[in-house]
Amino acid sequence: MAQKTHSPDRNSHSPEAVTAETGHHMPKRRERLKAFMRLKSQNRVLMGASGALGAIALSLGAVLAVSDNSPETVRLGNGLASVDAEPVTQYEPLPVKQVSSPQPAPSASDIGAGQASYYGPGFEGRRTASGERFDPNDLTAAHRTLPMGSRVRVTNSQTGDSVVVRINDRGPFHGNRVIDLSQGAARSIGLIRLGTANVRLALMMR
Known part of the structure; x- marks a missing residue:
């Protein structure tokens, strides 16, 4: 089994x-x-x-x-x-500043030498040969022959001081004096104390 x-x-x-x-x-x-x-x-x-x-x-x-x-x-x-491309702006160049050259000093022509005198307060307000009123403080002078309006440099021979005056009158008519200055012009070259002085004259060309 x-x-x-x-x-x-x-x-x-x-x-x-x-x-x-x-x-x-x-x-x-x-x-x-x-x-x-x-x-x-x-x-x-x-x-x-x-x-x-x-x-x-x-x-x-x-x-x-x-x-x-x-x-x-x-x-x-x-x-x-x-990046956007944009046209380049064209700028005008700045103008070049012109530098003016210094003006040359006025030239002068020597017209001689002699004695100078002055006139002042007693003539104030009077008519000069040019027709204008005399002012003693203006830088003016009287000369026998120079044209009215001429500019003359007057130099004191002793001190070297000088002044430029404008001719607006006739004179002087005393002695050998060559020019009569206004009181203001005479003071600027030391002429007041002495009354007269030897001077040199030069006619200004400009």
């Missing part, structure tokens, strides 16, 4: 049954876990690539937009900026 072989119950919780079942299913679970991790890694790579592609597309769009609206683009930091 054949003996029945007793097989362990699959629903049994005996250590042998648990070991057998675990040993049978472990490779499959590991394979599924590895496949899941590979898919997850691939998804991350795909997501990263799609993000990079999106950023590149945005950058290209910005470049195209700038290129359409501006004749020239330049890089500014991490982005782009457009």
Whole structure:
């Protein structure tokens, strides 16, 4: 009579049954876990690539937009900026300031020497030979022959002081005097104290 072989119950919780079942299913679970991790890694790579592609597309769009609206683009930091070409304004050069050269001193012609005298307060307000009123403080003088309005430089021979006077009267008519000065002109060359002095005369050409 054949003996029945007793097989362990699959629903049994005996250590042998648990070991057998675990040993049978472990490779499959590991394979599924590895496949899941590979898919997850691939998804991350795909997501990263799609993000990079999106950023590149945005950058290209910005470049195209700038290129359409501006004749020239330049890089500014991490982005782009457009530069509009504008015509260069032509400026007129500033006028060169002309520096005037110093005027030369008026030339004079020596017309002789002699004694000079002066006349003053007693003649104030009288008409001179030129028709104007005499003012003792003006730098004027009387000469026998020089044209009215002539300008004469009178130099005191002793001191070297000089004054330029305008001829507006005739005289002097005393002795060998060659010119009669106004009181103001006589004072400027030290003639008041002495009353007369030897002088040199020079006719101003200008």
